[in-house]
Amino acid sequence: MKLATYKDGSRDGQLVVVSRDLSQAHYANGIATRLQQVLDDWNFLSPQLEELYTTLNHGRARHAFAFDPKLCMAPLPRAYQWLSGSAYLSHQERLHQARGAELPDGLSREPLLQRGASDAFLGPCEPARFAAEAMGPDFEAQLAVITGDVALGASPAQALEGVRLLALVNDWTLRQLMQAEAGRGLLQCKPATAFGPVAVTPDELGEAWKGGRVHLNLQTQWNGRKVGQCEAGEGMHFHFGELIAHLARTRALRAGSIVGSGAVSPRDASRGYGCIAEKRALETLEHGEPRTEYMKFGDSIRMEMKGLDGQSLFGAIDQDVLSLHEAAEPDSATAD
Amino acid sequence: MKLATYKDGSRDGQLVVVSRDLSQAHYANGIATRLQQVLDDWNFLSPQLEELYTTLNHGRARHAFAFDPKLCMAPLPRAYQWLSGSAYLSHQERLHQARGAELPDGLSREPLLQRGASDAFLGPCEPARFAAEAMGPDFEAQLAVITGDVALGASPAQALEGVRLLALVNDWTLRQLMQAEAGRGLLQCKPATAFGPVAVTPDELGEAWKGGRVHLNLQTQWNGRKVGQCEAGEGMHFHFGELIAHLARTRALRAGSIVGSGAVSPRDASRGYGCIAEKRALETLEHGEPRTEYMKFGDSIRMEMKGLDGQSLFGAIDQDVLSLHEAAEPDSATAD
Numbered sequence: 001m002k003l004a005t006y007k008d009g010s011r012d013g014q015l016v017v018v019s020r021d022l023s024q025a026h027y028a029n030g031i032a033t034r035l036q037q038v039l040d041d042w043n044f045l046s047p048q049l050e051e052l053y054t055t056l057n058h059g060r061a062r063h064a065f066a067f068d069p070k071l072c073m074a075p076l077p078r079a080y081q082w083l084s085g086s087a088y089l090s091h092q093e094r095l096h097q098a099r100g101a102e103l104p105d106g107l108s109r110e111p112l113l114q115r116g117a118s119d120a121f122l123g124p125c126e127p128a129r130f131a132a133e134a135m136g137p138d139f140e141a142q143l144a145v146i147t148g149d150v151a152l153g154a155s156p157a158q159a160l161e162g163v164r165l166l167a168l169v170n171d172w173t174l175r176q177l178m179q180a181e182a183g184r185g186l187l188q189c190k191p192a193t194a195f196g197p198v199a200v201t202p203d204e205l206g207e208a209w210k211g212g213r214v215h216l217n218l219q220t221q222w223n224g225r226k227v228g229q230c231e232a233g234e235g236m237h238f239h240f241g242e243l244i245a246h247l248a249r250t251r252a253l254r255a256g257s258i259v260g261s262g263a264v265s266p267r268d269a270s271r272g273y274g275c276i277a278e279k280r281a282l283e284t285l286e287h288g289e290p291r292t293e294y295m296k297f298g299d300s301i302r303m304e305m306k307g308l309d310g311q312s313l314f315g316a317i318d319q320d321v322l323s324l325h326e327a328a329e330p331d332s333a334t335a336d
Numbered sequence: 337m338k339l340a341t342y343k344d345g346s347r348d349g350q351l352v353v354v355s356r357d358l359s360q361a362h363y364a365n366g367i368a369t370r371l372q373q374v375l376d377d378w379n380f381l382s383p384q385l386e387e388l389y390t391t392l393n394h395g396r397a398r399h400a401f402a403f404d405p406k407l408c409m410a411p412l413p414r415a416y417q418w419l420s421g422s423a424y425l426s427h428q429e430r431l432h433q434a435r436g437a438e439l440p441d442g443l444s445r446e447p448l449l450q451r452g453a454s455d456a457f458l459g460p461c462e463p464a465r466f467a468a469e470a471m472g473p474d475f476e477a478q479l480a481v482i483t484g485d486v487a488l489g490a491s492p493a494q495a496l497e498g499v500r501l502l503a504l505v506n507d508w509t510l511r512q513l514m515q516a517e518a519g520r521g522l523l524q525c526k527p528a529t530a531f532g533p534v535a536v537t538p539d540e541l542g543e544a545w546k547g548g549r550v551h552l553n554l555q556t557q558w559n560g561r562k563v564g565q566c567e568a569g570e571g572m573h574f575h576f577g578e579l580i581a582h583l584a585r586t587r588a589l590r591a592g593s594i595v596g597s598g599a600v601s602p603r604d605a606s607r608g609y610g611c612i613a614e615k616r617a618l619e620t621l622e623h624g625e626p627r628t629e630y631m632k633f634g635d636s637i638r639m640e641m642k643g644l645d646g647q648s649l650f651g652a653i654d655q656d657v658l659s660l661h662e663a664a665e666p667d668s669a670t671a672d
Binding site: 011040078079080081083104110112113114115116117118119120130131135152153174177183184185187188189191192246247249250251252253254255256257324 | 347376414415416417419440446448449450451452453454455456466467471488489510513519520521523524525527528582583585586587588589590591592593660
């Protein structure tokens with residue numbers, strides 16, 4: 001099943017069910033108005049949504065309308081918990097190597113996760129606004145799971161059973177502010193995170209969802225140029241169940257917790273990159289210095305993942321980078 | 337005005353207005369059922385709650401009932417963002433000095449804040465449950481503010497205008513797990529945080545709310561013995577507006593964000609302590625080793641702050657430390 005949240009002027013938006021091919025949508029009212037409600041009461045509400053999803057896929061939903069990702073907020077426009085892991089070790093290795101820094105101790109033994117702000121996420125087509133290009137805006141392509149309740153002490157296998165939905169994430173980072181926050185917790189260098197249009201139940205991935213990892217390519221296009229075609233499964237050292245179990249060691253996780261994989265990073269660097277920082281690290285290792293600059297105002301970033309059937313799984317994240325007070329392109333709000 | 341959230345079996349509970357002397361309460365339904373709703377729409381809803389509060393204080397509210405803090409959840413049982421600062425520099429100084437460690441760079445220049453889990457907080461009288469005493473459970477007395485929307489780039493003075501409510505906090509810490517997480521972000525060593533029974537608007541503090549600080553004593557009793565009588569204002573190096581403005585440098589804060597002061601720490605160590613870690617640091621500096629052990633199963637902790645009129649401002653946090661599967665004392669759930 002695929003779920004999205006439509007803008008309606010409120011902070012939490014309106015829950016819609018979206019057809020598998022992302023062409024049609026249907027308001028879920030009568031069942032639930034917000035996604036958090038569904039996560040809070042999953043066993044009761046999700047079967048009703050599944051039924052609507054089936055009807056919609058068969059073209060028999062009465063009040064279906066054309067689905068428009070530009071009208072989407074993040075599937076959970078705000079959440080009670082959001083953490084991003086560092087599950088792709090090659091990402092950490094390349095960044096540390098380029099800086100001539102030691103890898104943090106135990107990186108492959110225990111997952112490293114970083115809490116992020118979850119009071120307001122960006123929708124898939126909302127511009128990312130920053131005060132200055134000099135802050136070094138960088139995209140960060142990753143996948144995330146949205147959990148139900150997970151018990152204290154859950155094993156990785158039990159934790160995986162708590163996965164309700166998967167989502168596509170662009171975890172914006174202001175790289176030039178990062179160094180100043182090293183060892184202090186990343187706050188200012190992590191502005192609002194963006195999410196893909198729909199969150200999907202794991203069954204939507206079929207065989208590609210295996211062992212707590214997603215074995216599909218995450219494509220990244222920067223200003224229309226393909227820069228990454230990263231297989232998200234193979235390089236993911238800790239699977240999602242291991243990331244969640246790490247968090248659940250001393251306290252339960254409650255429904256609606258979002259846990260991200262960290263920036264995807266292909267073991268094979270010829271497959272491109274999921275964030276500019278990694279490209280710059282590779283350049284530094286090869287040429288002694290980075291050659292690619294961070295994003296500029298007016299740049300665009302597009303992320304998408306296709307399923308085994310070749311169809312877009314989550315819809316695309318498609319964002320422009322703008323300065324704080326710059327108006328968005330008028331047509332970017334209304335048409336493709 | 338004083339607001340609390342009563343348990344009703346749901347995750348968000350029921351909003352109640354509580355009289356100034358904490359003796360009476362009244363459901364806020366008809367106005368709002370949850371505190372987050374009020375924060376989302378403060379200018380419209382808070383005047384209606386204020387009106388009910390006045391009626392309640394005059395003993396004229398029709399359906400008032402005796403207020404019982406044991407029936408309280410945290411005022412916000414879950415929140416979209418929770419950070420704890422390290423605004424009391426003497427706390428940091430003592431802990432680092434005792435470890436023979438260097439103070440983090442720029443500690444007095446820029447606030448240090450740590451994101452915490454906000455998917456489920458503990459109510460004021462709920463037991464704190466841990467898997468093992470060996471984890472070193474420690475209380476941490478602090479104050480927090482709950483904000484409305486705060487604009488990106490807000491100055492400390494503007495940020496202070498975003499403060500909607502103040503709350504009393506016990507930010508539980510598992511000290512023996514902390515070292516292993518140093519430099520990795522504090523996740524496992526930070527179990528669920530507890531909140532005092534009521535959150536209060538700043539006007540409830542009168543002259544004691546000054547310059548973004550609370551100039552009142554925070555009392556801490558451990559197993560019935562007074563261990564701290566910490567003046568919360570004087571040692572608070574960064575005021576709440578400065579903590580919030582630091583967070584708002586690159587992104588707006590949305591309504592319902594909770595920002596804590598960090599463990600209160602009196603400059604004058606004879607006033608006691610707000611967490612055991614600080615007591616142990618003082619012992620280490622004096623005797624070469626700590627003499628006070630962390631909390632044991634069966635221990636209790638009580639925190640309270642009295643206003644200028646001598647009345648309890650937030651009600652008391654009164655928690656027992658229990659092992660994971662131990663039943664709570666039957667009478668602790670029903671009587672004092």
